[in-house]
Amino acid sequence: MITNELSKNWVRISAIADHVGQEITLKGWLYNKRGSGKIQFLQMRDGSGFMQCVLSKQDVSEEMFELASSLTQESSIILSGIVKKDDRAPFCGHELQVTSVTLVGKSVDYPIAKKEHGDAFLMDHRHLWLRSRRQHAILRIRATIIRAIRDYFDNHDFLLVDSPIFTPNACEGTSTLFETEWFDERKAYLSQSGQLYQEATAMAFGKTYCFGPTFRAEKSKTRRHLNEFWMVEPEVAFMDLEGDMQLAEDFLCYVVEVVLNKHEKDLTEILERDLTILKNVKKPFPRLSYDEAVLMIQEIQKEVTDEETKKLMHIEWGMDFGSPHETELTKRFDKPLIVYGFPSQVKAFYMKKDPQNPKVAKCVDILAPEGYGEIIGGGEREDNLEFLLKEIEKHGLNQNDLEWFLDLRRYGSVPHAGFGLGVERTVAWLCGLHHVRETIAFARTLDRLYP
Ligand code: 4AD
Ligand code: MG
Secondary structure, eight states: OOSSGGGGGBOOGGGGGGGTTSEEEEEEEEEEEEEOSSEEEEEEEOSSOEEEEEEEGGGSOHHHHHHHHHOOTTOEEEEEEEEEEOTTSTTTSEEEEEEEEEEEEOOOSOSOOSSOOOHHHHHHTHHHHTTSHHHHHHHHHHHHHHHHHHHHHHHTTOEEOOOOSEESSOSSOGGGOOEEEETTTEEEEEOSOSHHHHHHHHHHHSEEEEEEEEEOOOOOOOTTOOSEEEEEEEEEETOOHHHHHHHHHHHHHHHHHHHHHHHHHIIIIISOOOOTTGGGOOSOOOEEEHHHHHHHHHHHHHHOOOHHHHHHTOOOTTOOOOHHHHHHHHTTOSSOEEEEOOBGGGSOTTBOEETTEEEEESEEEEEETTTTEEEEEEEEBOOOHHHHHHHHHHTTOOGGGGHHHHHHHHSSOOOEEEEEEEHHHHHHHHHTOSOGGGGSSSOOBTTBOOO
16 A cells, blocks of 8 residues: 555655645545545644645545545554645645545554643653654754754864763763663763763864763753753864853854754744844854852842742852753743852862862853853863872772773873753753753653653
8 A cells, every 4th residue: 555556646744835736645544534525624744844635525436525524533544635725724835635535554542642741651652752743853953963962073073082971970960960881890880971981082182062962860850950961062172261161152153053044943933932132143152160150149149029039049159050050040031151260179070170279160050041041061070190190099989980080180180171962952952951851852851761
């Protein structure tokens, strides 16, 4: 039934504009339907787009009209007909005047109806929820973001060298490690970040990046945390914190520009995203030192009337930012905000200490506006062997597992820096989504390993 006569003129909806006036065939699923005894409006989706297909009783046999009238949501179908351009037609400005309907697979009692479903129900049916227009828009934008990320680094002379997933040691703190058996020999851990390996590849190739899944056994149930997420991590030899901040800024502007150019309609019409602030993502971004940011948060806290929020907003020098701090801080800015120079004590072992003030790390976070918070974290890496050895001990890490990393400081060490951008948080911000769970096809969170 699939490779029959009908296949000859098979067209994807995304290319429909090239076929006006022609007789073509569409293969896909019934998205929605309305109609009467004389005419049926079949809204079809084929994965590349959505299209209204119109079936008049007079144009087809009685059985075929009956079949069309009885089709249910998400039945798979093959439709043939003539393509008509019609600016008023929903979805794609074209309509198919149907001459033939074939049912491929029935769909009985499709669980996702037009009515509102709760988040848990939709996440349980994620494998079906992906068929909706909203999820199509989000996942297409995600794909564009990923392509833009790759294009940026490929076009700026970075070499893609992916880091391993199985690692012998922690990168971002031992409390969020996923552990597994490495045969009978030892424990292995799922990578929390490819950074340490990028430091080796940057010393080999100068400018490299890795782009892959990363894992954090975080037991937090926030709208920003996943246990499996995708991160791009550039690393550059002979670059300092200032260079790192400029690179991150330029890179982020590029990604936003590409998404706006390609997806303005998806963002505004399907996701109802207000684009004012996204259109404002131009260099330079405002910058605050950690010290300035803490003072600002303390000022904001004074204005807060809600006691619960007031408590969460408490901060003193030496504490890391939590989501509430980032949310309130970024609401005060209409561009991404750069915060640099966090206290060394709250940062990872590899962060370079400021030689002028070793209590402070030469690190940077970039916080997305509109309350989204941190999407980029990075900075200069410690290149002083003695300092590193002390930090490795202080963080309870096993020096033997990191000898290779220390070698990078023994053989031609240079100042170097890089950062990591989390894809899902970026998708959430650009699409204006409240929660990261919709930014990846199958989210992995504390309470979700299914489907
Ligand atoms: O700030 P993080 O932990 O930095 C690193 O891992 C560095 N080693 C990166 C580097 O310098 N090469 O993570 C970087 C980014 C965050 O800003 C955030 O966007 C994302 O990764 N991220 C998460 N995204 C979703 N769920 C989580 N649990 C995340 N943890 C970090
Ligand atoms: Mg961070």
